[in-house]
Amino acid sequence: MFHSALRAGLFAGAVFSASFAMAAELAMVSGDTGNGLAFLQSQLKKFEADTGNTVKVVPMPSSTTDQFGQYRLWLAAGNADIDVYQTDVIWAPQLADQFLDLTDAAKDVVKDHFPSIIESQTTNGKLVAIPAFTDAPALYYRKDLLEKYGKPVPKTWEEMAATAKEIQDKERAAGAKDLWGLVFQGNAYEGLTCNALEWVKSFGGGQIVEANGDISINNEKAAKALEMVKGWVGTISPPGVLAYQEEEARGVWQTGNAVFMRNWPYAYALGNGADSAVKDKFGVAPLPAATAGDKPAATLGGWNVAVSKYSKHPEEAIKLALYLGSKEVQKQRAIDQTNLPTIVSLYDDADVAKAAPIIPQWKEVFMNAVPRPSAPTKVKYNEVSSLFWSAVHDTLSGNGTAAENLEMLEAKLTDLKGAGW
Amino acid sequence: MASTQSTIRVAPTGPGTHKRVKSELMRQRLRAAGWFLVPMLIALAIVAGWPLLRTIYFSFTNASLTNLYGAEWVGFKNYLNWTVLKSGRVVWSGLLADPAWWNAVWNTVRFAVISVTLETILGTVVALVLNAEFKGRGIVRAAILIPWAIPTIVSARMWSWMLNDQFGIINDMMMTLGLIDHKIAWTASSDTAMIAVLIVDVWKTTPFMALLILAGLQMIPRDIYEAAAIDGVHPVKTFWKVTLPLVRPALMVAVIFRLLDAMRIFDLIYVLTPNSAQTKTISVLARENLIDFDKFAYGSAESTMLFLIIALMTILYIWLGKVRFDGGDR
Numbered sequence: 001m002f003h004s005a006l007r008a009g010l011f012a013g014a015v016f017s018a019s020f021a022m023a024a025e026l027a028m029v030s031g032d033t034g035n036g037l038a039f040l041q042s043q044l045k046k047f048e049a050d051t052g053n054t055v056k057v058v059p060m061p062s063s064t065t066d067q068f069g070q071y072r073l074w075l076a077a078g079n080a081d082i083d084v085y086q087t088d089v090i091w092a093p094q095l096a097d098q099f100l101d102l103t104d105a106a107k108d109v110v111k112d113h114f115p116s117i118i119e120s121q122t123t124n125g126k127l128v129a130i131p132a133f134t135d136a137p138a139l140y141y142r143k144d145l146l147e148k149y150g151k152p153v154p155k156t157w158e159e160m161a162a163t164a165k166e167i168q169d170k171e172r173a174a175g176a177k178d179l180w181g182l183v184f185q186g187n188a189y190e191g192l193t194c195n196a197l198e199w200v201k202s203f204g205g206g207q208i209v210e211a212n213g214d215i216s217i218n219n220e221k222a223a224k225a226l227e228m229v230k231g232w233v234g235t236i237s238p239p240g241v242l243a244y245q246e247e248e249a250r251g252v253w254q255t256g257n258a259v260f261m262r263n264w265p266y267a268y269a270l271g272n273g274a275d276s277a278v279k280d281k282f283g284v285a286p287l288p289a290a291t292a293g294d295k296p297a298a299t300l301g302g303w304n305v306a307v308s309k310y311s312k313h314p315e316e317a318i319k320l321a322l323y324l325g326s327k328e329v330q331k332q333r334a335i336d337q338t339n340l341p342t343i344v345s346l347y348d349d350a351d352v353a354k355a356a357p358i359i360p361q362w363k364e365v366f367m368n369a370v371p372r373p374s375a376p377t378k379v380k381y382n383e384v385s386s387l388f389w390s391a392v393h394d395t396l397s398g399n400g401t402a403a404e405n406l407e408m409l410e411a412k413l414t415d416l417k418g419a420g421w
Numbered sequence: 422m423a424s425t426q427s428t429i430r431v432a433p434t435g436p437g438t439h440k441r442v443k444s445e446l447m448r449q450r451l452r453a454a455g456w457f458l459v460p461m462l463i464a465l466a467i468v469a470g471w472p473l474l475r476t477i478y479f480s481f482t483n484a485s486l487t488n489l490y491g492a493e494w495v496g497f498k499n500y501l502n503w504t505v506l507k508s509g510r511v512v513w514s515g516l517l518a519d520p521a522w523w524n525a526v527w528n529t530v531r532f533a534v535i536s537v538t539l540e541t542i543l544g545t546v547v548a549l550v551l552n553a554e555f556k557g558r559g560i561v562r563a564a565i566l567i568p569w570a571i572p573t574i575v576s577a578r579m580w581s582w583m584l585n586d587q588f589g590i591i592n593d594m595m596m597t598l599g600l601i602d603h604k605i606a607w608t609a610s611s612d613t614a615m616i617a618v619l620i621v622d623v624w625k626t627t628p629f630m631a632l633l634i635l636a637g638l639q640m641i642p643r644d645i646y647e648a649a650a651i652d653g654v655h656p657v658k659t660f661w662k663v664t665l666p667l668v669r670p671a672l673m674v675a676v677i678f679r680l681l682d683a684m685r686i687f688d689l690i691y692v693l694t695p696n697s698a699q700t701k702t703i704s705v706l707a708r709e710n711l712i713d714f715d716k717f718a719y720g721s722a723e724s725t726m727l728f729l730i731i732a733l734m735t736i737l738y739i740w741l742g743k744v745r746f747d748g749g750d751r
Binding site: 068075386 | 489697698712
């Protein structure tokens with residue numbers, strides 16, 4: 001099957017275009033799991049048939065940290081074996097020197113994507129990667145419980161906390177002893193950076209490090225946001241939330257033991273699975289804001305496709321990258337995988353809306369997506385993020401006040417920044 | 422080492438003969454031994470010597486993974502550096518002034534001392550049991566080696582599932598037995614994460630200790646025990662006065678192997694514990710700087726320091742413990 005498609009592709013290439021006679025053997029890495037890899041391969045088959053190139057997929061572990069370590073070593077060694085990389089949204093500035101500039105190649109399609117996502121993949125005016133799909137979290141809420149107590153979907157953090165507290169107390173009195181108001185990701189890792197950035201940004205406390213490189217995190221609004229969350233731990237959120245990553249939070253939520261959850265879209269399909277205790281009982285909304293009328297904030301996640309500058313077949317590799325980020329593939333991805341497209345128009349696409357009704361709902365969330373400060377902090381982003389989540393985790397676990405920890409964080413970041421990022 | 426031993430062995434034949442034997446037979450044997458060693462020495466130089474020298478070199482530069490070959494020499498800046506501020510205050514920087522580094526050193530040493538102590542005690546107990554004659558001893562000896570045979574990363578992952586707070590079997594068993602009243606998030610909280618790592622490490626490496634000690638135990642002649650038994654010496658006294666002194670050389674070698682291994686602990690910590698300062702060891706910190714933080718030179722300095730610490734510990738241990746690797750006692 002594979003070979004016949006390949007042969008057909010080669011034949012077609014030879015017949016229709018002279019340049020196709022230079023068909024290349026490309027290799028790309030993929031950290032997809034399960035049917036993600038199968039989906040990728042089905043799309044690649046089409047690419048192979050259309051262009052006459054062959055693409056070998058090198059499977060990688062799904063942990064982004066593990067992938068990052070491996071890719072960084074390969075790229076540092078100038079490895080030419082891999083042409084195309086799938087990259088996390090925060091990697092672009094750190095690996096920018098090792099990837100080709102796609103600005104020219106993508107100039108016709110860039111305007112179709114969400115500007116904030118393109119911005120996150122642009123370093124010093126260089127488009128490092130083409131967005132393939134994206135991720136932005138939202139507030140999951142229990143429709144049934146909100147209806148039962150006559151509460152609206154909360155628009156502010158304060159409202160959310162009050163609703164969570166009331167429902168939690170009343171439900172516990174009624175016998176649901178394990179129920180908690182809110183679960184989120186409070187473990188000391190990249191996920192906490194995402195969560196905390198949302199709290200701080202929605203309070204008007206900036207983005208840790210601003211786009212121009214200024215360290216803005218040490219301010220009253222940021223401190224206020226963190227103190228607010230500290231008040232949740234042990235009251236509306238279980239004390240163990242400080243050890244939760246995505247899956248632990250989803251575990252509590254999906255067994256019906258939480259009123260609200262902050263999580264990524266992947267939890268939507270799983271929450272509506274046959275074995276889920278909250279099947280058809282929940283909805284999603286944008287994360288709350290500080291005060292009514294304020295803009296909420298959602299941290300931008302997602303994956304992109306970049307081309308190694310050590311590739312021996314850069315032209316064909318760029319074609320592959322553009323293809324994987326194309327509207328056609330993104331649409332199929334949205335329908336088959338419920339991966340969220342980065343192309344604005346797909347959110348109004350009738351086929352997508354029919355197959356994955358959740359996707360149009362998420363458009364609003366994306367409009368407020370805020371990138372982590374990976375662009376201004378460049379190669380130092382990982383360390384910035386690590387310092388930030390440590391300061392937040394210390395604050396939430398009662399190790400110093402928010403003001404103290406943020407002041408210390410500012411000093412450390414200033415030290416790290418030195419003469420410039 | 423080979424030559425001194427050989428010299429000792431032929432010494433009793435007298436000074437005259439000694440010289441003659443050494444000049445003919447021994448020289449020939451030494452030359453042959455030298456040739457046999459060459460492939461191994463070349464392999465060692467390539468896979469151990471060269472990377473070590475490169476790491477040491479990088480630790481004196483400002484190398485980063487994005488610019489590995491354009492690195493410039495910066496001297497000892499990665500280790501220790503100071504700047505004098507306008508106010509006259511001196512600010513120290515570099516590895517030796519970095520609290521994160523000393524925290525990792527402390528974590529590593531603490532882990533190494535506790536784990537090796539536990540493993541030595543348990544390993545001795547297991548070895549004594551296996552040294553006794555009983556039915557099915559062969560099978561038990563083979564079975565006890567299984568934890569050692571499983572690759573660490575696999576056993577770490579296996580234990581991380583078993584220690585999971587939501588559906589882990591450890592919490593389930595302890596709840597059923599009534600030992601705990603709420604589920605413990607073993608690997609997630611930094612308080613219990615170190616305990617979890619110790620449990621897994623002890624589980625994994627006790628067989629190794631037991632095996633090395635067992636080898637030592639089997640070298641002890643049986644007649645000494647018979648003599649002690651005839652004289653009516655209490656078994657506990659026999660252990661302290663006969664077994665322990667005679668097994669000591671093997672024990673010391675086993676301990677140093679484990680200690681060196683424990684000092685560079687990485688995989689268990691990496692898989693089992695959260696990214697927290699409370700459990701970070703030197704190797705984990707070095708990897709983080711080398712790869713995640715793009716501070717290749719700084720990470721190299723940490724690796725070099727780890728090498729120096731281990732080398733120093735080994736030398737001290739051999740010197741103070743009077744360890745000899747040929748099985749005898751000095």
